[in-house]
Amino acid sequence: MSTISEKIFSKASGKDVKANEFVMAKVDYAMAHDGTSVLAVRSFKNMGLDNVWDPKRIVIPFDHLTPANTETTAALHHDIREWIGEQGIPNFFDVGEGICHQVLPENGFAMPGKLVVGADSHSCTYGAFGAFGTGVGATDMSEIFASGELWFRVPETIKVTASGELKKNVLAKDVTLKVIGTVGASGATYKAAEFYGDTIADMSISGRMTLSNMAIEMGAKAGIVPPDQKTFDFLEGRAVEGYEPVYADEDAEYCAEYDIDCANLEPQVALPHQVDNVCDVSEIEGKKVDQVFIGTCTNGRLEDLEVAAELLKGEQVAVRTLVIPASRSIMLEAVRNGTAEILLDAGVTLGSPGCGPCLGGHMGVIGEGEVCISTANRNFKGRMGKGGFIYLASPATAAASAITGEITDPRTV
Numbered sequence: 001m002s003t004i005s006e007k008i009f010s011k012a013s014g015k016d017v018k019a020n021e022f023v024m025a026k027v028d029y030a031m032a033h034d035g036t037s038v039l040a041v042r043s044f045k046n047m048g049l050d051n052v053w054d055p056k057r058i059v060i061p062f063d064h065l066t067p068a069n070t071e072t073t074a075a076l077h078h079d080i081r082e083w084i085g086e087q088g089i090p091n092f093f094d095v096g097e098g099i100c101h102q103v104l105p106e107n108g109f110a111m112p113g114k115l116v117v118g119a120d121s122h123s124c125t126y127g128a129f130g131a132f133g134t135g136v137g138a139t140d141m142s143e144i145f146a147s148g149e150l151w152f153r154v155p156e157t158i159k160v161t162a163s164g165e166l167k168k169n170v171l172a173k174d175v176t177l178k179v180i181g182t183v184g185a186s187g188a189t190y191k192a193a194e195f196y197g198d199t200i201a202d203m204s205i206s207g208r209m210t211l212s213n214m215a216i217e218m219g220a221k222a223g224i225v226p227p228d229q230k231t232f233d234f235l236e237g238r239a240v241e242g243y244e245p246v247y248a249d250e251d252a253e254y255c256a257e258y259d260i261d262c263a264n265l266e267p268q269v270a271l272p273h274q275v276d277n278v279c280d281v282s283e284i285e286g287k288k289v290d291q292v293f294i295g296t297c298t299n300g301r302l303e304d305l306e307v308a309a310e311l312l313k314g315e316q317v318a319v320r321t322l323v324i325p326a327s328r329s330i331m332l333e334a335v336r337n338g339t340a341e342i343l344l345d346a347g348v349t350l351g352s353p354g355c356g357p358c359l360g361g362h363m364g365v366i367g368e369g370e371v372c373i374s375t376a377n378r379n380f381k382g383r384m385g386k387g388g389f390i391y392l393a394s395p396a397t398a399a400a401s402a403i404t405g406e407i408t409d410p411r412t413v
């Protein structure tokens with residue numbers, strides 16, 4: 001009678017464990033990006049060790065401030081590149097390859113049953129593939145670099161069941177925002193979430209990644225979708241090693257259960273400055289925006305760009321609109337299949353793959369009092385620029401709002 005998390009931690013710690021037990025777990029893959037590797041590497045060096053535990057199990061994408069925005073960033077990038085070379089870490093993804101949470105799954109590091117730990121809070125994205133994906137701080141990451149292990153408290157699990165067929169232009173992001181609005185920003189703190197129901201089964205891999213990505217926005221350690229044929233198909237020819245799917249037992253114990261009706265779901269918007277401040281788009285329609293941002297590890301995938309292109313085809317954007325693909329391969333596909341051309345024709349600014357202005361670092365920061373509708377996962381005060389206001393929505397709602405210059409229901413354009 002175990003949950004997916006209990007089973008993954010049992011395997012990773014080599015003994016049968018239950019929720020709330022403390023374990024030392026073996027990590028399958030460890031990730032740090034340009035933002036967090038700096039501290040992780042510094043702390044690793046302070047330990048006085050020469051070599052990391054296993055270079056092949058460490059993955060380092062550069063994504064947060066890429067291409068480098070300042071001389072300081074360029075110097076930090078330089079130092080980390082050098083360390084990666086010294087350690088012989090083969091899985092290094094340099095400037096322009098894309099956002100860590102896109103790069104790891106694309107390259108087959110997120111697999112069912114694995115424990116994948118990243119020095120980034122949205123590492124829960126890997127749950128979309130049935131992995132226990134979770135974020136840790138940079139000094140915890142240095143422990144993993146050193147030993148390949150870390151301690152955890154096995155989380156209790158909440159069960160979220162989403163049912164019903166989504167209406168056109170109601171997307172996985174709307175389901176995700178609805179779930180977070182229902183559970184609350186701290187409703188799943190230190191718990192894992194397991195996602196069930198026909199809405200999830202019908203979701204594409206891309207949609208499931210959006211859902212798992214935002215599990216941390218309700219406090220969850222992990223947000224896991226049980227793997228199915230779509231998962232296996234995605235991993236075919238991609239998975240870097242063999243894997244064993246893990247499922248919960250029928251009588252697994254959940255600490256809370258939530259049922260989400262998606263048949264009547266409207267597009268959702270999270271209002272500033274809290275992610276769980278969620279309402280139907282109809283309640284906020286007409287709110288003027290200064291900038292539209294489509295991208296990030298939440299919604300920068302090909303499917304998201306295509307949804308935007310479908311709405312923007314033959315139209316002109318009314319406000320500055322930024323589209324940043326989550327990876328180079330997504331951008332390449334968007335160029336090849338004509339999506340990029342439609343977006344550029346509509347007046348969109350296309351940025352190089354990476355986090356872009358999500359964290360307020362560069363490439364589209366907003367000014368005092370400005371409003372941005374964004375497909376990202378966080379709308380915290382000041383995140384995209386001091387004094388700015390961030391509204392979170394789906395790529396369809398963002399694209400519809402780009403056409404009108406105000407928050408718009410994508411079903412009306």
Ligand SMILES: CC(C)[C@H](C(=O)O)[C@@H](O)C(=O)O
Binds near residue numbers: 036120
């Ligand atoms: C910079 C990094 C530590 C941070 C995170 O952990 O999430 C960032 O990716 C974010 O989205 O806020």
Ligand code: SF4
Binds near residue numbers: 297354377
């Ligand atoms: S895209 Fe945004 S949320 Fe995702 S890793 Fe980058 S900064 Fe964090």
